[in-house]
Amino acid sequence: MKRYDCLQALAAEVNDALVVSSAGAMTLEWNSLHPSDGNLRVRTLGLCSSIALGMALGLPHRKVVALDGDGSLLMNLCSLPTIARMQPGNLVHIVFDNEVYEASGSKKTATGAGTDLVAMARAAGIKNSQWAKTGDEFAKVAVAALRGSQLCFIGAKVSTDRTAVPPFPIDEVENKYRFIRHIEKSENIEIFRTNLPASYV
Amino acid sequence: MTAAESAKIIVNGLKDAGINLIATLPDINLSDLLREVEEAKGVIHVPLCREEEGMGICAGGYLVGKKCATIMQNGGFFNSNNAIVSTLLQYQIPVLLLIYYAGDIGDRTFATTGGLTEPVLQALGIRYYIMRDIGDAPELIKRAQILAEDSKKPIALLLTKELLGRRPALTSL
Numbered sequence: 412m413k414r415y416d417c418l419q420a421l422a423a424e425v426n427d428a429l430v431v432s433s434a435g436a437m438t439l440e441w442n443s444l445h446p447s448d449g450n451l452r453v454r455t456l457g458l459c460s461s462i463a464l465g466m467a468l469g470l471p472h473r474k475v476v477a478l479d480g481d482g483s484l485l486m487n488l489c490s491l492p493t494i495a496r497m498q499p500g501n502l503v504h505i506v507f508d509n510e511v512y513e514a515s516g517s518k519k520t521a522t523g524a525g526t527d528l529v530a531m532a533r534a535a536g537i538k539n540s541q542w543a544k545t546g547d548e549f550a551k552v553a554v555a556a557l558r559g560s561q562l563c564f565i566g567a568k569v570s571t572d573r574t575a576v577p578p579f580p581i582d583e584v585e586n587k588y589r590f591i592r593h594i595e596k597s598e599n600i601e602i603f604r605t606n607l608p609a610s611y612v
Numbered sequence: 613m614t615a616a617e618s619a620k621i622i623v624n625g626l627k628d629a630g631i632n633l634i635a636t637l638p639d640i641n642l643s644d645l646l647r648e649v650e651e652a653k654g655v656i657h658v659p660l661c662r663e664e665e666g667m668g669i670c671a672g673g674y675l676v677g678k679k680c681a682t683i684m685q686n687g688g689f690f691n692s693n694n695a696i697v698s699t700l701l702q703y704q705i706p707v708l709l710l711i712y713y714a715g716d717i718g719d720r721t722f723a724t725t726g727g728l729t730e731p732v733l734q735a736l737g738i739r740y741y742i743m744r745d746i747g748d749a750p751e752l753i754k755r756a757q758i759l760a761e762d763s764k765k766p767i768a769l770l771l772t773k774e775l776l777g778r779r780p781a782l783t784s785l
Contacts, residue, residue: 431672451675455698458668462699465672465680468656469633473676489661490668497658587675587703594676602677604761 412546414507415440415574417567420550421476421505424557427597428474428503429466433459433483435514436573437507441478443576448593452579452586457487460494460504467499470598474501474557481508481522482515488531494562495536503556504532504564509571517571532564540564618746618777619644622710623652625750626681629757631708632656633678635666639685639712641778642771646683663688667695670707679757681708686715686729687722689768696736696766706760708753709768713742716772718779733768740768743775744785 414437422445431451432438438452453459463477484490484506494502510523522528532540539561543549549567556563581589591602622645626634634649635658636642649657656678660666663684670680684692689711700707715726733740739759741752753769760767773779 429676453699454702455668455695458665458671458695458699461665461668462672462675464658464665465633465669465674465678466676467672468658468669469673469676469678487662487665487668490665493658493661493665493669583703587705590675598677600677 412549412567412569413572413574414509414567414569415572416546417507417549417553417569418444418478420546421553424554425476426474426557428476428557429470430476430478431459431463431466432478433480435480437478437480439576439579440574442579448589449597451590452583454583457483457490459483460487460490463502463504464490464494464497464499467502468497470594471499471501473598474503475499476557477502477504479504479506480513481506481510481528482512482520484528485521485526491532491535491537498562500560500562502562503553504537505553506564506566507569508566509569511571513571529564529566532566537562537564540566542566542568544568613746613777615644615777618775619648621746622749622753623648625753626708627652627655628750629754630679631681631757633658633670633673633680634683635660635669635680636683637663637666637685637688639714641714641773641776642683642685642712645771645776649683662691664692664695667692667700667707671699671703671705674705674707681710683710683712685712686725689729690725690732693732693736696738700766701736704764705766706764707766708756708760709738709766711768711770712776713770713772717785719773729770738766738768739763740770742770742772744772745781745783746775746777749775
């Protein structure tokens with residue numbers, strides 16, 4: 412199974428969901444398939460699931476998708492029990508497991524030696540945790556997760572193939588501003604408040 | 613001032629400053645404060661397994677419009693450093709870091725942790741204020757949140773035992 416094909420299936424169904432993606436080639440692939448100011452690229456390895464949890468708790472009526480990797484999730488396994496404890500029904504946590512630290516020189520991760528991330532998610536308390544074994548199966552469970560209102564964890568074993576796509580065009584601060592402006596507009600709320608200088612008050 | 617009274621004042625101060633998402637990890641000296649956070653209305657409370665994930669949760673919350681704080685021990689602040697640097701500082705995200713100051717003067721434990729807390733905050737360029745007088749707490753919390761939003765950075769408030777009502781005050785410190 413290729414990650415790019417899975418992302419393509421997801422892009423067709425994601426609508427206005429907010430998408431947080433772990434550092435690495437996956438972010439570039441996702442942004443080429445679904446460019447949006449509602450996408451956030453994560454720079455801290457492991458933090459993808461936690462940032463997505465914060466968004467899901469802060470905007471409970473909006474779907475939030477975490478696009479995670481095996482190396483990333485292995486670094487922040489404790490996000491699984493925290494997510495399970497908070498049970499955000501609007502969070503879909505997807506892990507593309509290629510069994511290597513792809514962005515760091517393709518050394519093997521522990522999942523290549525048998526660690527089962529879906530079993531870990533289930534054991535942490537995320538009941539709706541499953542492997543998608545084929546592209547068709549991935550599309551089916553991802554669509555069900557996006558349309559449903561239950562916390563879901565989806566694992567997909569993918570090859571290490573990368574698809575040639577353009578680089579991510581903006582830096583972290585621009586990503587933040589664009590993302591927040593996107594939230595302000597789509598949710599009709601004010602996040603950045605510009606106060607008058609003290610001399611005017 | 614008892615620990616329970618002090619906890620109420622701090623949590624009310626956080627709410628008055630607009631804080632509505634708080635991620636926490638316990639320390640015995642934070643017990644009363646965390647009990648107050650659990651019971652606070654209008655605040656999303658996220659109990660953590662490790663403090664670093666709290667930085668991600670607060671970042672995510674901020675990006676969708678929440679005002680976020682974490683409450684942890686200084687050991688937990690050390691645990692969080694990579695996320696503070698490559699998420700909070702890199703993306704310029706304001707978060708209040710309420711850090712219990714273990715190893716402060718007079719403590720019988722964590723002297724090394726206490727001794728390195730302020731140097732690490734300084735190295736990260738995080739402005740911090742040591743809280744010793746509960747009377748100052750509401751105003752200091754409010755000002756810290758204003759500074760966090762203005763500077764678009766995390767601001768640390770170091771919570772001492774005397775602030776938390778767990779030993780006599782030393783007003784001249």
